[in-house]
Amino acid sequence: MENKSLVSINDYTKEEYQKILDLAEEFEVRTTQKILENYVVATLFFEPSTRTRLSFESAASRLGAKVIGFTDSASTSVKKGESLKDTILTVSKYSDIIVMRHPREGSAKYASEVSPVPIINAGDGSNQHPTQTLLDLYSIRKTQGSLDNKEVAFVGDLKFGRTVHSLVIALCSFNTTFHLVSPVELKLPSYVKKHIKESNLTYYQYTDLSDVIPKVDILYMTRIQRERFSDPIEYEKVKNSYILKNNMLNNSKDNLKILHPLPRVNEITEDVDSNPKAYYFQQAQNGVYVRQALLTTILGAK
Amino acid sequence: MKNIPRKELKVSAIENGTVIDHIPSENVFQVVKMLNLKNIGSQITVGINLESKKFGKKGILKVSDIYFEIEEINKIALVAPSATLIEIKDYEVISKKNISIPNEIMKFVKCFNPNCITNHENITTKFNVIKEEGEEVKLHCTYCDKITKKENITFI
Numbered sequence: 001m002e003n004k005s006l007v008s009i010n011d012y013t014k015e016e017y018q019k020i021l022d023l024a025e026e027f028e029v030r031t032t033q034k035i036l037e038n039y040v041v042a043t044l045f046f047e048p049s050t051r052t053r054l055s056f057e058s059a060a061s062r063l064g065a066k067v068i069g070f071t072d073s074a075s076t077s078v079k080k081g082e083s084l085k086d087t088i089l090t091v092s093k094y095s096d097i098i099v100m101r102h103p104r105e106g107s108a109k110y111a112s113e114v115s116p117v118p119i120i121n122a123g124d125g126s127n128q129h130p131t132q133t134l135l136d137l138y139s140i141r142k143t144q145g146s147l148d149n150k151e152v153a154f155v156g157d158l159k160f161g162r163t164v165h166s167l168v169i170a171l172c173s174f175n176t177t178f179h180l181v182s183p184v185e186l187k188l189p190s191y192v193k194k195h196i197k198e199s200n201l202t203y204y205q206y207t208d209l210s211d212v213i214p215k216v217d218i219l220y221m222t223r224i225q226r227e228r229f230s231d232p233i234e235y236e237k238v239k240n241s242y243i244l245k246n247n248m249l250n251n252s253k254d255n256l257k258i259l260h261p262l263p264r265v266n267e268i269t270e271d272v273d274s275n276p277k278a279y280y281f282q283q284a285q286n287g288v289y290v291r292q293a294l295l296t297t298i299l300g301a302k
Numbered sequence: 303m304k305n306i307p308r309k310e311l312k313v314s315a316i317e318n319g320t321v322i323d324h325i326p327s328e329n330v331f332q333v334v335k336m337l338n339l340k341n342i343g344s345q346i347t348v349g350i351n352l353e354s355k356k357f358g359k360k361g362i363l364k365v366s367d368i369y370f371e372i373e374e375i376n377k378i379a380l381v382a383p384s385a386t387l388i389e390i391k392d393y394e395v396i397s398k399k400n401i402s403i404p405n406e407i408m409k410f411v412k413c414f415n416p417n418c419i420t421n422h423e424n425i426t427t428k429f430n431v432i433k434e435e436g437e438e439v440k441l442h443c444t445y446c447d448k449i450t451k452k453e454n455i456t457f458i
Contacts, residue, residue, distance in 0.1 A: 008447075084423050106419040106445025125417050127446055191449075 002300040005112035005119040009130040009166050014173045021138050023293035023302060024286070031289070034064035035301045042095035043069035044087070045122070046078065046102040051262060051284060052122050052131070056099050059291035063301075068095060085114045092117045097299060100124075118298050126162050131294065132261055133166040135287040136220075142286070143257040143279060144217055147171070153179035153212045156222035156242050156267060158188040163261045164222060169195045178203035179212045183238040185229060209242055214251045219244070221260045221280075223267055246271040259283050314347065319366040321388040322375070327351050329381040330361035332457060336378050336410055337370070344368055357384065372399060377410065379403040380439070380455065403439055405431050411441060414454045418446035427458070 001016055012020070027033070041060040045053050053071060060067045070076050078087060084102070088111045091098055100111055101122040108121035108128065123129040141147050152171060154164050158180055168178065168188070172195050180188050180203055187205065196203050206212055213219065224242055229235040243266060244258065260268060260280040272278050296302040325333055327350045339346055347364040354360035375387050379401050389397045407429045413420050420427045420443070429441035429450070438452040 084419070102419075103417070104419040104422055104446075105415060105417050105448065106413075106443065109445050110419050110423065110425055124419075125446070 001297050003118055004298065005108075005115070005121075006130050006294065006298070007108045007112050007119065007121045007124075008128045009133045009170050011130070017134060017137065017170075020134060020290065020293045020297060021141060023297060024134075024138050024289040025142075027289040027292040028286075031292075032062045035296060036060065036063035036065035036299060039065045039097070039299055039301075040095040041065045041067050041295065042091050042098045043067060043122075044091060044098060044100045044102075045069065045071050046073040046100070046107075048072055049101050049123065051287070052101065052129075055284070055287040056120075056122065056131075056291050059288045059295060062288070063292055063295060065295070069099075084111065088115045088119075097295065120294060120298070123162075126160060128166060129162050130166065131287070131291055132163045133170050134294070135283065135290040136163065136167045136259060136261075137170060138286045138290050139257070139259055139279060139283040140218055144255060147174040149175050149177075150218060151177045151179065151216040152218040152220060153181055153216040154188070154220045154222070155181040155209055155212075155244075157186045157224045157228060158182040158222070159186040160225075160228055161222045161261075164188070164220070165192050167220070168192050172196060172199040172201060176201060179206065179216055180204065181206045181209050181212055181242070183207065183224070183234070183241070185234060186224065207241075209244070210248055213248055213256075214253070217253060217255055217257070219252075219256060219258045221258060221264075221267055223263070223265055242267060244268045244272060246275055249275060249277060252277065315393055316345075316347070316364050316366050316390055317393055318391055319344070319364065319368055319389075320370055321390060322363040322365075322378075322382075323360070323386045323388060324354065324357060324384045325361040325363065325378075325382040326357075326384075327359050327361040330363065332381045333361075333363065333378045333385075335457075336381070337374070339363070339365065342368060372401070373404070375401050376404040377407065380407065380411070380452075381457075403431055403433065407431055407441060410457050411450065412456045412458050413443045413446060413448065414450035414456075415443065415446050415448040418443060418448065420445050 043053055043056055057067050092115050097118050099120045099122050102124050105125035105127040108124040112119040121128055121130055144150055158164050221244055226235050256277050257279040258277055262284055330350050345366040349362040351359050385401050387399045388395055409426050413427055428444045432440040432442055441450040
């Protein structure tokens with residue numbers, strides 16, 4: 001994995017990402033370790049992101065690395081018409097590793113082909129967001145003891161949610177049973193279901209959230225966006241059906257944990273936050289440990 | 303008295319070179335473009351809407367003095383899947399091959415995903431060809447991971 005870009009979750013084998021998760025556990029115990037003091041990490045965010053960028057910068061800072069970069073391409077020479085290739089080639093001269101978010105699908109793969117330093121994909125359009133998948137896996141493993149044989153529900157926008165697609169595909173290696181809850185218009189795409197079928201695993205589809213809650217170990221919530229609907233009336237019909245309220249958790253399993261990639265809007269009401277089953281803010285915190293593990297592994301410092 | 307129909311070549315024979323036969327008429331010029339034929343100096347005969355027993359109408363290309371690698375010809379399979387590659391020496395057919403769709407297509411096809419990086423930067427496109435039984439071929443973009451179906455293929 002040393003010196004190797006991370007573009008897609010499929011770049012790593014099951015064993016390789018288990019190793020990243022093991023290392024992340026070490027960082028959870030001892031977060032501040034100045035092992036990257038001689039390194040420069042570039043964070044190139046061609047489109048805005050709060051959590052992912054801050055989490056990477058926090059991870060790099062806690063390891064003693066220097067962070068350079070930009071948070072919005074409007075303030076860079078990209079606006080003057082510079083190609084992505086030129087930007088990457090230039091920044092690679094200033095840094096040891098590049099963390100990149102870009103609005104176009106395939107940009108991370110292309111960057112990894114032209115860059116002499118490793119690239120970590122922090123989201124390329126609607127395509128891949130592998131570090132989110134790693135932190136989701138870490139959160140499931142940590143709260144459930146292992147990744148194997150879990151009942152996992154995905155709720156909300158399963159069609160466009162890239163975090164859902166990557167996590168479903170990753171969980172296919174762990175004998176997961178999938179419970180897919182979404183409006184008909186936002187069902188999980190067939191290419192993702194194909195992975196489930198090819199792994200000989202079971203999935204159930206629902207349009208109603210309440211039936212599912214008592215059955216599952218993990219409830220992975222996502223936001224439903226108005227602009228995803230071709231017909232605004234359809235949105236109005238379903239917008240309140242996928243909101244999780246605290247009283248809906250009464251019959252849930254003791255080990256249930258609620259995950260959400262954040263930002264949340266209204267799909268989890270605030271009265272859930274104080275329930276010990278709510279795990280989304282710890283999940284965001286786990287993102288720092290996982291990114292520390294990734295940076296040190298790829299830079300060969302651990 | 304039996305009337306024996308005279309066998310007549312609509313497009314004159316070549317002495318040496320390659321004949322690409324059974325090209326769908328409407329795609330002949332696409333094939334010319336894909337094989338970059340306008341930049342070679344040899345004599346080229348183009349036939350379009352010729353009668354064909356198998357296909358009704360067909361197109362044909364005769365390229366004098368040039369022989370192609372089958373790998374190079376295979377890239378036309380997307381527009382001319384039924385094409386035959388015939389090599390001629392001294393007016394004799396020395397080999398006849400059917401072309402087949404390669405596993406990888408580079409350069410000629412545009413990714414159908416408007417948000418794919420290949421549609422915004424100067425990048426050579428690259429697709430894995432998905433062939434499933436009973437289905438039309440599909441192209442999987444190695445950059446954005448999206449699928450371009452046969453009916454959505456546009457050539458660069």
